[in-house]
Amino acid sequence: MGSPSETTPDALDIVADVDKRNPGHELQESTDGDRWLGGSTSRGALALDSPAARPFAIAAVFLALLLVGQLVFHFRTDIAISAPLLQPPLAMLSDVLGTDVPLPRRVEMLSIEASDLQVDQERKQLLALQVTLRNRATYAQAYPVLELTLTDTNDRIVARRLLLPDEYLSAAALAEQAFPASADVDVRLWIETREIAAVGYRLYLFYP
Known part of the structure; x- marks a missing residue:
């Protein structure tokens, strides 16, 4: 068995010979890997711009526009209030869809x-x-529903009616x-009680 001083140079020579036979081995592997990654990335970018991907892009744009149109249609009354200049195009859109722009229904802007x-x-x-x-609002609104409640001497409810x-x-x-x-708006209305003993009343307004 040889001493460490005798075996170590041989081992070093083997490693040196391997390095001499394959100069730049690790660098070559790294370069090949970078080239492979670069080629893959380039092909992916081209795939997004390919004719096969265009129908998906068109469909995505169409769905986005459809969503925006649905939101505008749903909130068309609020949009018409905040942007009066948009009322004519909103009315045209509603006519095309066979409907109209509903009047605002903000009960907090109404009072008795x-x-x-x-x-x-x-x-x-x-x-x-x-x-x-x-109507305390600066815009026209839908008329509310009135709720009339009749009460007796003990303030108990004896009758209730909704007035459209x-x-x-x-x-x-x-x-x-x-x-x-x-x-x-002044309202005058006659209501038949049919022998109901009512001495008091409550009146509310609301939107159904």
Whole structure:
């Protein structure tokens, strides 16, 4: 068995011979790998621009435009309020789709300015309801539904009725079909009680 000083030079010679037979071996492998990666990347980029990929790009653009159109159609009333100049094109779009631009329904912009409920002296079974409604918005709105609740002496509910716009509006107001901006509307309505002992009432407005 030889000493370490005798075996180590032989081992070093073998490694040296391998290095001499394959100069730049590791560098060549690295270069080949880079060339392979570069070729793969280039082919991928070309694939995206190839004619086969164009139908998918067109479909993606079409779906994006369709989504935008649906959002515009869904929020067309809010868009018309915030951008009045867009009302004509929105109306044209609605006409094409066989519909219209709904009137705004912001109940927080409506209020009951005054109301009174009296028994008709000539016909005791009739109640005369007088109401003044106000639209505080700077744009026209849909007319609300009125909820009239009749109560007895103990403030218990004895009757309740919903009053639709075509029941409480005059013919002139119905013809306009919209609650004008910054306007008041006076309502006078007779309601048959049919022997209901009502002494009080509550009145609310809302949009269904």
